[in-house]
Amino acid sequence: MAEPLHVPTWNLDDVFPGFESEKYREAKVQIKAMLEKAKNYLANSSPPDGEEAFADWLWALLAELDQIEVLADTLSAYVYARFSTETKNPAVIAELNTIEELLVPATTVLVQFRNMLAQHEKQLKAVIAADERFAPYAFVLEEALFFQKHQMAPELEDLAADLGRSGADAWSRLQESILANTSAVWDETTGERKTMVELRNLAYDPDRSVREKAYRLELSIWKSVELPVAAALNGVKGTVVTLNKRRGWESALEASLAQARISRATLDALIGAMETSLPMWRRYLKAKARLLGLEQVAFYDLFGPVEKPGAMLPTFQWNEARDFIVRQFGTFDPDMAAFAAYAFEHFWIDAKPREGKSGGAYCTHFPAARQPRVFCNYDGSFSSLGTIAHELGHAWHYETIKDLPMLLSQYPMTLAETASIFSETLVSKAAMAELEQSARLPLIEMHLQDACQVIVDILSRFYFEKAVFEERTHGEITADRLCALMLDAQNRTYGDAMDPERRHPYMWAVKGHYYIPSLSFYNFPYAFGQLFGVGLYQIYREQGSSFARRYRDLLRATGSLPAADVARKAGFDIETLDFWLHAMSTFEEDVRFLEDEAQKSARI
Numbered sequence: 001m002a003e004p005l006h007v008p009t010w011n012l013d014d015v016f017p018g019f020e021s022e023k024y025r026e027a028k029v030q031i032k033a034m035l036e037k038a039k040n041y042l043a044n045s046s047p048p049d050g051e052e053a054f055a056d057w058l059w060a061l062l063a064e065l066d067q068i069e070v071l072a073d074t075l076s077a078y079v080y081a082r083f084s085t086e087t088k089n090p091a092v093i094a095e096l097n098t099i100e101e102l103l104v105p106a107t108t109v110l111v112q113f114r115n116m117l118a119q120h121e122k123q124l125k126a127v128i129a130a131d132e133r134f135a136p137y138a139f140v141l142e143e144a145l146f147f148q149k150h151q152m153a154p155e156l157e158d159l160a161a162d163l164g165r166s167g168a169d170a171w172s173r174l175q176e177s178i179l180a181n182t183s184a185v186w187d188e189t190t191g192e193r194k195t196m197v198e199l200r201n202l203a204y205d206p207d208r209s210v211r212e213k214a215y216r217l218e219l220s221i222w223k224s225v226e227l228p229v230a231a232a233l234n235g236v237k238g239t240v241v242t243l244n245k246r247r248g249w250e251s252a253l254e255a256s257l258a259q260a261r262i263s264r265a266t267l268d269a270l271i272g273a274m275e276t277s278l279p280m281w282r283r284y285l286k287a288k289a290r291l292l293g294l295e296q297v298a299f300y301d302l303f304g305p306v307e308k309p310g311a312m313l314p315t316f317q318w319n320e321a322r323d324f325i326v327r328q329f330g331t332f333d334p335d336m337a338a339f340a341a342y343a344f345e346h347f348w349i350d351a352k353p354r355e356g357k358s359g360g361a362y363c364t365h366f367p368a369a370r371q372p373r374v375f376c377n378y379d380g381s382f383s384s385l386g387t388i389a390h391e392l393g394h395a396w397h398y399e400t401i402k403d404l405p406m407l408l409s410q411y412p413m414t415l416a417e418t419a420s421i422f423s424e425t426l427v428s429k430a431a432m433a434e435l436e437q438s439a440r441l442p443l444i445e446m447h448l449q450d451a452c453q454v455i456v457d458i459l460s461r462f463y464f465e466k467a468v469f470e471e472r473t474h475g476e477i478t479a480d481r482l483c484a485l486m487l488d489a490q491n492r493t494y495g496d497a498m499d500p501e502r503r504h505p506y507m508w509a510v511k512g513h514y515y516i517p518s519l520s521f522y523n524f525p526y527a528f529g530q531l532f533g534v535g536l537y538q539i540y541r542e543q544g545s546s547f548a549r550r551y552r553d554l555l556r557a558t559g560s561l562p563a564a565d566v567a568r569k570a571g572f573d574i575e576t577l578d579f580w581l582h583a584m585s586t587f588e589e590d591v592r593f594l595e596d597e598a599q600k601s602a603r604i
């Protein structure tokens with residue numbers, strides 16, 4: 001694809017005008033002093049007696065900690081933003097290390113703060129109940145207490161952190177480096193090799209024989225390294241089981257639910273809806289198989305593109321993408337459209353792919369400047385237009401909470417994708433409706449393909465991880481057994497829609513998510529985010545633009561309440577199956593469209 005014209009890079013001068021600037025240097029001096037002061041203060045002083053005095057003291061402390069976080073977050077977001085566009089610049093890499101080092105005491109301050117809250121639990125609870133100022137903080141302060149109770153004694157936490165570096169973290173790095181460093185001979189005659197990452201990317205190749213060859217080579221590599229990778233998984237999960245027990249968690253799932261700020265009832269409703277939707281997703285996969293001219297899809301067909309002569313995805317020049325996004329945002333909320341237009345106009349988006357810039361996309365924000373920035377690699381394709389809409393959704397989320405204290409604006413992973421998925425859905429649904437019939441097929445298929453991963457594949461990962469924790473509690477799990485558990489999970493989810501001989505027994509070795517010691521079940525939050533965002537879109541379709549106001553209130557509450565209360569604010573109940581089924585029903589019309597197309601192509 002020819003490079004689209006005038007793709008911009010971002011301007012960060014409002015944050016800091018460079019590493020050499022006075023403003024940046026001063027910020028570094030300031031944060032160092034602030035952290036030092038807070039650390040000493042928390043270590044050496046105790047709160048005053050008496051409810052009122054305690055309340056004032058706590059209020060002042062919160063303000064102090066807020067300032068620290070504003071500056072610390074701004075510095076680290078800035079240096080990371082610089083790094084992601086200049087990954088090979090030694091000065092930037094050095095600065096990244098400097099900032100990391102500079103912010104190490106921030107962790108200590110956080111632990112000290114939590115311990116202080118725990119030591120004065122009674123006073124704290126009284127103040128929350130009696131003093132109006134603390135009402136918005138009620139949940140986050142109680143939550144801090146709750147997590148503090150799930151900590152071991154300070155010296156044990158210290159030991160755990162120290163041992164973690166050569167234990168669970170090292171196991172995690174082992175999986176990462178095996179994934180990054182393995183390869184296989186692709187072409188026997190030339191001896192050309194392909195890395196694991198390259199082989200996995202071939203899943204998107206239009207030629208089925210290429211996809212199959214890559215899949216077989218990938219499986220053969222995993223087979224040859226299954227022993228160390230299984231050891232890594234056992235190491236990580238074994239550590240988690242041991243530490244959870246010591247920290248008083250009933251299970252890894254209980255800890256994950258708390259991190260995600262959702263109740264067991266919410267998870268059960270979500271998983272229930274995912275299970276109920278499986279027949280629909282199997283219909284999708286069967287229609288996809290027919291469109292690919294197959295009886296049944298194999299694992300290596302999941303990302304295979306559905307192409308028909310004349311059915312081409314449109315491409316967009318940068319200005320066309322901008323106009324399209326701003327126009328679609330405007331159909332929902334004029335303020336959101338004006339915000340997006342401002343972001344485009346003021347170079348808040350780094351979209352130009354170039355040497356030394358990392359891949360992927362993200363949205364970041366700089367609390368000291370109260371501004372976000374979007375990072376992406378724009379190539380003119382529809383999917384990269386969708387990425388900008390997604391990231392601008394995150395940016396709009398930040399816009400709605402930027403004036404809140406930091407303590408009230410940190411949202412959990414489950415709610416982090418609400419605004420992004422909503423924006424992306426808004427834009428892609430509009431594109432589907434506006435495009436000519438012929439261009440709709442690949443677009444709708446792509447949309448379903450992504451959603452199928454987030455619902456069906458994520459469900460298989462949830463089943464798998466649950467089984468792993470159950471078995472790991474009783475001892476080590478062999479590589480063979482891990483493969484059997486994975487195949488079983490795929491069987492329960494993909495079912496008769498996928499060729500039983502061509503599944504992927506080694507998905508447990510592929511996904512780095514299973515190897516993060518501090519975060520278990522890094523799967524259901526994706527499904528939550530996707531369905532919650534889509535569910536809000538569905539409500540918007542029914543209620544019209546009057547929903548825009550409630551949507552903003554909802555986003556504003558994401559950092560200070562549990563997810564169910566956030567949803568209740570907008571008038572719905574995520575602890576019921578109905579909410580999730582309703583969200584899921586947005587996919588039904590797309591699946592039907594694909595089934596019709598499959599039938600038509602069978603007749604030709």
Ligand SMILES: [Zn+2]
Pocket residue numbers: 390394417420
């Ligand atoms: Zn996102």
